[in-house]
Amino acid sequence: xxxxxxxxxxxxAEQVRQACARxxxxxxxxxxxxxxxxxxxxxxxxxxxxxxxxARRENKSIAPPTVYRALDFLIEHGFLxxxxxxxxxxxxxxxxxxxxxVLLSCQTCGRSVEIEDESVGAAIDRAALSAGFVAKGRVxxxxxxxxxxxxxxx
Numbered sequence: 484x485x486x487x488x489x490x491x492x493x494x495x496a497e498q499v500r501q502a503c504a505r506x507x508x509x510x511x512x513x514x515x516x517x518x519x520x521x522x523x524x525x526x527x528x529x530x531x532x533x534x535x536x537x538a539r540r541e542n543k544s545i546a547p548p549t550v551y552r553a554l555d556f557l558i559e560h561g562f563l564x565x566x567x568x569x570x571x572x573x574x575x576x577x578x579x580x581x582x583x584x585v586l587l588s589c590q591t592c593g594r595s596v597e598i599e600d601e602s603v604g605a606a607i608d609r610a611a612l613s614a615g616f617v618a619k620g621r622v623x624x625x626x627x628x629x630x631x632x633x634x635x636x637x
Contacts, residue, residue, distance in 0.1 A: 495574050496522035499562050502578050508560060516541065517553040521563070526593035527571035530554060564622050566595065573597070586622060589629035591636075596629065 496518050503510040510518070520536045521528060528536070530550055538545045554572060557563040563572045566588055573586060576597045585603060587596045603623070611618040628636065 495576075495578075498578050499557075502562070503560075506560070511553075513549045514553040514556055517550060517557065518562070521572065521574055527566055527569070527573035527588075527595055529569075529571045533572070564597070566624055567622070568624050568626065569593075584622070585625060587625050587627065587629075589632050590626050591628055591632040594629055 499518050500510055516537050517533055520533050534545050534547055534550050558565055562575055564575055565572055573595045584597045584599050608618055
């Protein structure tokens with residue numbers, strides 16, 4: 484099992500830029516702006532928090548569809564995960580390979596940790612196949628307390 488803590492960092496933003504260049508993907512201005520905003524924050528962000536931060540950063544109004552298109556691109560290419568239960572977006576910690584991770588999301592501070600455990604993925608694939616279902620993608624979310632918050636509540 485491999486664990487990678489979020490938040491994103493400026494290094495993550497640079498990794499996204501490099502991955503786009505290697506893959507021949509266009510990191511447009513709006514996409515780069517969203518990456519920069521996410522890289523500046525310690526916890527996953529919702530779309531409207533991203534829009535507000537981007538508007539402050541660029542000192543102009545930002546149209547929500549522009550940000551939603553950028554988020555869709557970043558998710559589609561594996562740079563972000565959408566944490567469905569909280570409707571927020573977290574940076575992917577594994578830009579170097581295709582994977583299906585598990586997001587451990589702290590209910591107190593909002594931070595997330597991404598883990599990879601192939602046995603979890605294999606179990607889900609087996610269960611899906613036994614039901615006649617072919618899983619194409621997934622993000623598993625586990626809510627709880629991070630080590631720091633759990634220590635505070637003990």
